[in-house]
Amino acid sequence: MKLSFGPDELAFRDEVRAFLGEKLSPEMSRATHLTTSVFSEPEIGRVWNRILNDKGWSAPAWPSAFGGTGWSLVQRWIFATELARAGAPSLSPMGLKMAGPVIMKFGSPEQKSYYLPRILAGDDYWCQGYSEPGSGSDLASLATRAVRDGDHYVVNGTKIWTTHAHHANMMFALVRTGGEDTPKHKGISFLLVDMKTPGITIRPIRTIGGDHEVNQVFFDDVRVPVSQRVGEEGEGWTIAKYLLEFERGGSITSGDLRSTFEWLQRLAQETPGGEGSVLDDPDLALAFSTVEIDIDALEMTELRVMSSLQTGQNPGAVSSLMKLRWSEIEQALTRLGVRVLGPDALAWETTRPLYAEGADPVLDDLARPVTAKYLNTRAFTIFGGASEIQREIISRELIG
Structure with a gap:
């Protein structure tokens, strides 16, 4: 385009x-x-x-x-x-595109003056404490509880699929502060948690693609100052919805998708298929054309959303549409990569990260990421809100 x-x-x-x-x-x-x-x-x-x-x-x-x-x-x-x-x-979007916008809108003056410069500079590295075992798509059913004890909350529970928690020094987390009779959406608060606080344990989870990217985090009597709460007690669900709109629709992803598309085109041109390249296969050529059109369409949607952001609006329900299409296109691209490689896609690179020194690569750099990317992108239609949830939001708020 x-x-x-x-x-x-x-x-x-x-x-x-x-x-x-x-x-x-x-x-x-x-x-x-x-x-x-x-x-x-x-x-x-x-x-x-x-x-x-x-x-x-x-x-x-x-x-x-x-x-x-x-x-x-x-x-x-x-x-x-x-x-x-x-x-x-x-x-990482956790600070710049998620915690930062939330603190700007809901944070206290002290939180803004302290955290925002540190997020800009990369001095704080953030992770997200949202999903729990049994509370992913139905996030409002979360069970991690924070009990007020003077000037602190005492937090107990667990979070899962916590990306880069093993690297992070800060977490923004949803916790339950309401009582048994409080409606589940109204009993949630939003806390900023120092990951060095005693009582936090991080257990690694190895993904199907071979990466250590996500973790399970356990909280055992973790004391978090009340001053680290963003917004009022019980306002966490409102804040979470605002943040999720930025997570799902506050980024420009079409450039990355197009870059991936061009990489796969180069890979296809260099991969033999009979007397020419594999792109001489009409079915594969059609698949490439279809994905390219999808990227063009997503690009125009992003420009529309960013226009709204520039006038001070938040992305709204269209962010669900963008997250849905971005994740589906990512998966379509990596499927193309596997089709291009054919049997070579069965080769397995054991080194992580792939760029680490001393690796003994099975394939050349152009082809090496294909299989792990294919496997890792299977999760893209789940994290950040499963595709089924995005379709429900789109049907409810855009169609009616």
């Missing part, structure tokens, strides 16, 4: 490209290509976060009053697209 830019926008694009040419090392780009999980390991992502922060570019979507760029919709779109094109690391 071709978009027309004016002279100022073209100058901005050239500035971004020059910055990336100077600051984005080949090692970072290679690590990004070989990252098979949702976002980069902290050893790569935090370094890139600090490089962006030094330039004042770590939070394009934040208001300038809080340290954001103040960029227009078009500038943000150009920036995200150029990052994807160059192969820049994918930053």
Whole structure:
């Protein structure tokens, strides 16, 4: 899809490209290509976060009053697209795109002045304490409880599928503070938890793709200051819904999808299929064309949503549509990768992360991430709200 830019926008694009040419090392780009999980390991992502922060570019979507760029919709779109094109690391969204917007809207002045600069700089690394065993899609049924004891809450329970909890020093968590007779949606509060607090135990979960990305976190009499509560007690469900709209629809994903598409095209062109490339197979060529059209359609939806964000609105129910389509397209792309490789997709790379030194690769760098990405993206239609839940939200709020 071709978009027309004016002279100022073209100058901005050239500035971004020059910055990336100077600051984005080949090692970072290679690590990004070989990252098979949702976002980069902290050893790569935090370094890139600090490089962006030094330039004042770590939070394009934040208001300038809080340290954001103040960029227009078009500038943000150009920036995200150029990052994807160059192969820049994918930053953890937990701080910049989730905790940050929540603290801006619901946090106290003290929370804003302390946490927002640390999120911008990457000094705090965040994880999300939402899902629990038995409380994923029905998040309001969560059982982790926080009991008030003077100036602290005493937290007991467990969270699961907690991405990068083993790296994080901070968690934002939903906990139950209401009594037995309190309606489940009204008895939830939102806490900021220091992961070094005594009583927190992290148990790793190895994904089907071979990565240690997610964890189960246990809370045993963990004392969290009441000052670390965001908003009022019992307001957690309102805050959670606001945050989930940003998680599902506050990002520009079409650039990354297009970058993945172009990588798979290169892979297909270099993979023999009879006398030519595998793209000579009409069924596979049709599958590539279908995915490309889907990416174009999602791109236009993102631009519509970002236009709403720029006028101060939150994404709303359309964020569910974007999350649904993004996850489905990601899965379609990785299925294409497996089809392109054919029997070579059965090769298994044991090293994690794939870019680690001393690895003995089975395939070359172009093909190495395919199988692990395929396996890991099976979870994309589950995390952040399962596809069934997204369709229910879309049908209820957009169709009626």
